[in-house]
Amino acid sequence: MTWLFAFLLIFPALTWGNSEATAETNDEDLFRVGMEAGYPPFNWTQQTDKNGAVPIDGQKEYAGGYDVEIARKVAEGLGKKLVIVKISWDGLAPALTSGKIDAIIAGMSPTEERKKAIDFSEAYHHAELVMMVKKGSPFEEARSLADFEGAKITGQLGTLHYDAIDQIPGVQKELAMDDFPAMRVALESGVIDGYVSENVEGLTARKINPNFVMVQFDEGKGFELSEADSTVAIGLRKGSPLTEPINEVLGNISREQREEIMATAIEQQPGAEDDATGGFFFWVKKIVEENGVMFLRGAGMTLLISLIGTVLGTAIGMAIGMFRTIPTPKKAGKRGLFNFLNTLFSIYIEVFRGTPMIVQSMVIYYGAAQAFGININRTIAAIIIVSINTGAYMTEIVRGGIFAVDKGQFEAAQAIGMTHYQTMRHIVVPQVIRNILPATGNEFVINIKDTSVLNVIAVSELFFQAKTVSGANFRFFETFSVVCVIYFVMTFAVTQILRRIEKKLDGPGHYEPYGNQMQVQKPETID
The missing domain is CATH 3.40.190.10 (Periplasmic binding protein-like II)
Structure with missing residues (x-):
């Protein structure tokens, strides 16, 4: 099991062939387009560049579909290099307004509500x-x-x-x-x-x-839509200088060309040629064969983020937990600083324990870019988010672990002249580490599962990959059954490894006193 854990841990390194820097640079030669890459025939994810699919930024997969072809024509018309950024639907608008992408080409309609936040190009598709x-x-x-x-x-x-x-x-x-x-x-x-x-x-x-x-409804008996609601357009930032050039490019794509592009997309979409027959295990085998590498990449990214986040979060929790056990200083200046930091840490703990990680992700990743112009690598941002979220929980766990140490040990250390720092370092912390190990392992397992919310900031962890695959093949039960097994393998492996570490720290169950040379003689056999 250990080798599997190690393999999945290092696997994300194989996914970084397409650097994210291209998607977050200010290079004017790039046209960064956001889409779900999981909504065929408009957009989807595939394993190869078959049929001219475009590489997805930061991943080894490729994007294809009607939206991709429209994006390609627009990029060519603008004289720019096309970069596809895969983002969940909820994250598209924040990614655009924060400057992470230049445009949204994802089957989005220019509704009046959306126009309040972003601008739109002319329509490139009419929907029913x-x-x-x-x-x-x-x-x-x-x-x-x-x-x-x-x-x-x-x-x-x-x-x-x-x-x-x-x-x-x-x-x-x-x-x-x-x-x-x-x-x-x-x-x-x-x-x-x-x-x-x-x-x-x-x-x-x-x-x-x-x-x-x-x-499909009879004429006059279906949905009544405005012109804006029945069209699909390209989303752009308010006042974007790209709006007019993009409209010129779209104006040169005739209706016949668009219909031809859509017909081709429907024909080429993943699974279009598949035989719908076959039982559960047939489809599980097929899904694993076709998408196993994608699942492993997602699993590797999940483990990488959750492991580093748990380690850093535990370190944060240990530092703050130890600080909160320091006796209140007697001098006014030190006491004021102590109270200020204690209040600051209390606010941090309450805020990050009282808000969902998905909200924290949106605020930290997109908010930092929109409010302060700080562009953070999405993987680094994910690690930061998981770390500070874990740190808020681990702080209370560590504090409880410290108070669980017998009070007499603190008094004994003080009696022999040890400072608070020496007491914590040499006597208390080693015991706390052992005491909180089960809780730390539990946080690790929780983080493995909670990383599924990071798809809103374009992190292609395991759950996001599963949604992409099921969105293309329409085999939802089979796809998520495979992913369920992968999640179980990861959490079970982590649990077993941590249990071995616990046993190692516990040492042998009984000890033989040093120098004890007594031998227990066997009773003589009586004939």
């Missing part, structure tokens, strides 16, 4: 809203919105798809979901009756998964 339902559903033959009365319907969070549900009379509007893979899982499992989508996504879903049915 449809409803996706499961084959055999009572809503399969629906032809109007009224036919969905009483149905449980959802849409993607922050999109016009979700807002459009309000037009359905008597609908049960479910909570919005983060992305299309999540909605497809919900539909496949029967949690919802349908989700609102676009016709091209519906064609993709229907082609890859025969259990899905695309419901």
